[in-house]
Amino acid sequence: MSRLTITLSEPRYRALKEAAAQRNKTIGQLIDESLDFYGIKSREQALDLVRRARARSVLSEEQALTLAQEEVRAVRHAS
The missing domain is CATH 1.10.1220 (Arc Repressor Mutant)
Structure with a gap:
């Protein structure tokens, strides 16, 4: 620690x-x-999260990127 x-x-x-x-x-x-x-999160934790999400995803890489961009815009607009 x-x-x-x-x-x-x-x-x-x-x-x-x-x-x-x-x-x-x-x-x-x-x-x-x-x-x-x-x-x-640490880099290791973030990479593990991405790996697990990709393994469960039914989205194409392009769909996932579009969704991520929309979420980032929404968060930025809310603040």
Whole structure:
């Protein structure tokens, strides 16, 4: 397990500490879960996800690319 040092404002640190306590988790666990939620993955995890998706897909490569582009546009438009 790697260690990381980050700098947060005091109010942000207190809020993070309170959120972790309310959930009965450590700050590290809360951050790790948040990274999972936002889809932050290692290269290995991302490649494995792509391999599994391709194995189950009934779409052609062109259809899959079009769908992916539409999803990216939708996410960007929503933010």
